[in-house]
Amino acid sequence: MHSNPAIRVRGDFxxxxxxxxxxxxxxxxEVIGVDPSTVGRVLADKARPSNEFITGAVSRLGSFEDLFEVR
Known part of the structure; x- marks a missing residue:
């Protein structure tokens, strides 16, 4: 059985x-518009980035390809 792919932050995010x-x-x-605890969970790979996290990061920090990966 295959698991569904998920978007994760890249190791160098x-x-x-x-x-x-x-x-x-x-x-x-503050720069991407989410709670600091959310950033901590996403960076620790304990939560997947939400649409809000992804769009905030891409609009203010760099391209999707530079910041995220699909695994």
Whole structure:
């Protein structure tokens, strides 16, 4: 049985955000418009990024391909 593919943040997501001056979960959360705890869960791979997380990140931090992967 095959599992459905899921969107996940790339391993260097936090580093890419830090390059733009967003060095903490709180700073990332503020720039993309989500709660800091959400950023922490997504970066720890304990939650999948929501549509809000993805669109906020892509509109403010970089391209989908640079920030996310499908696995």
């Amino acid at each position: 936090a580093a890419k955000a830090a390059e733009q001056g967003h060095r903490s979960n709180r700073a990332i959360a």
